[in-house]
Amino acid sequence: MPSNRAVAYKGPGRVEVIETPYPDFELHDGPGVNPANIGRRVDHGVVLRTVATNICGSDQHMVRGRTTAPADLVLGHEITGEVVEKGRDVEFIQVGDLVSVPFNIACGRCRNCKEGKTGVCLNVNPDRPGSAYGYVDMGGWVGGQAEYVLVPYADWNLLKFPDRDQAMEKILDLAMLSDIFPTGFHGAVSAKVGPGSTVYIAGAGPVGLAAAAGSMLLGAAAVIVGDLNAQRLEQARSFGCETVDLTKGDPQDQIEQILGVPEVDAAVDAVGFEARGHGAHAGEAPATVLNSLMGVTAAGGALGIPGLYVTGDPGGVDEAAKVGSLSLRLGLGWAKSLSFTTGQCPVMRYNRQLMMAILHDRVHIAKAVNATPISLDDAPRGYHEFDEGAARKYVLNPNDYIKAA
Template identity: 65%
Template structure:
């Protein structure tokens, strides 16, 4: 163990992360004791595409930020007021920090909690503009509001055995599922998923779990498209010079789908001959083109209010050129925002434990040590068709 008793992955400017000694967590919020919190020994913590946006310099994230919002761990200390979580429990941490007491939390909208961020509704661990919470790409981390937030796995040995699957419950599995639920995916649906990164693949698995008849996954990365094919999706190479309607028709025989999910977000590129240039609204515009009239688009892909790395001045301030009139004319519904992960965690846990889904295989998990995090970020940035899962204590390796 390091002299500080803790190490974490720290953002050090565009393109740079470093594994450094960081403070060992305390049961404290500022200067007051956090008796409703716990300290976790982090068993797994994942590199997310949202982390990658910050590391690329595409947000206003400050240097020195400890990264990581996808956390699974073992409870090693409980605050005085924690009643239902015990030392030794293995738990999933929803990436949204949520108090459980405000009006939004009480109606299940934990992604826009009113009490965990002074600047705007909603908090998250290790993320820009989300309340300053210390991230969990570390050996140890503090989690507040433990009784409300934590999902305790029912059996310790079973949890360790399935940890590469269960670690996806902190974010990308609920996020992909939320995108599909918001898009109205149901048994027999035809679904288009934009993006074959980990969230897109998690959305594709979720669509299958919800009973979709055909799941089409669009991307420009051949390896990621092959990963989508590996579990029964229809891959769609967006480097082809054809309209989105034509591409969809080449698969389905008709130029539209019942539901669409944007798992790309603000770093989107145009397709076909325009694929080398960023077009932040291209996925949303394509989704409007191919979604049935009266249909819905789930948007778990990240959009930001400030993007200092954008190619266009307007996009640097979150302004993108959507064909909103097309959406209005077709009566399309848009469903945006972070995912209230807690809403879906328990049922998705049951699907994993009862072997109804193998999310780790679908997203192609690769376990790495904490010291390998900088290389994991670099490989992910190059388009590796993998989900990098950090194992800070060598629990699984």
């Protein structure tokens, strides 16, 4: 049986590469595993040899100590891999298939899955709807920043790439299908972006840049990205976005300079609960983004909110923030008849279409987010540099599939 190495959360600010068990078709006790899931059979699953597994901003929230994640939790929910073993109940996925794994774990059998709400599957997390690999309070499914990973409900969850050689030529683009590209695209779709739309996206991290690329794919006329990080704003400009420097204050005046009016048709929150205020020396102010988006979105418009908000934040700025309670200008949103869409992106709603856009050169998402492959052993460095604001999307290459690494 092969050995298995993985990236684990060791405490605030610390990740390490550890030895971890090779997956089998049963859930075992371990850090963060829900007791009700221990002993659960996964004959409907497959074992993947990991091709690419990305560092996500959502992982960073845990690594900063801003969640209740336990030490030794194996991280990683953005997974692309090759099937090396299949459970006895897997019918259509075969050993040797190259696949993308939606970060949402979904059974395909419950009411929500049948309605396409795969981000809130009712059967994979005993505590609440919705689950993900390697994430706090998500049922304890082992993460995929590892050499090998178990994926349940394989026939339902996995997106098979149609041609292996073509897929490997575009593997950095296709590696974005597990989370950030569908998530950013979902933010744009939820904000009702369409041909001729003007869009403001708060946050120039990978999800914000994916939302910008998705907005362009949807036909937006002007895509404006705001951030406090100059390097990330430069990355946004590299593929045609207008930018707003939030160290200079509220975005409204800068939006007016770009568009001639101080409002946009649609807005996306790609920041989440660790938002900072506007201005050069602003501190953390978790309601800033949502309140500013309500201000800059035209009456009757919509907000897509793929940015992560949590129910428990030990590092929150006040007691309300520690339980996910924010001071929102809901009256303004109501008065302007704004609509809001929150929650996990249902990846399966979009991933096949976005795969086809990648394979047919309609979008170059890896270039947009500056996808940068590194080795598994370099994961601690990648986490540190990403936390320092590097304008990159780090892609771990644990089994040397990616030649560029």
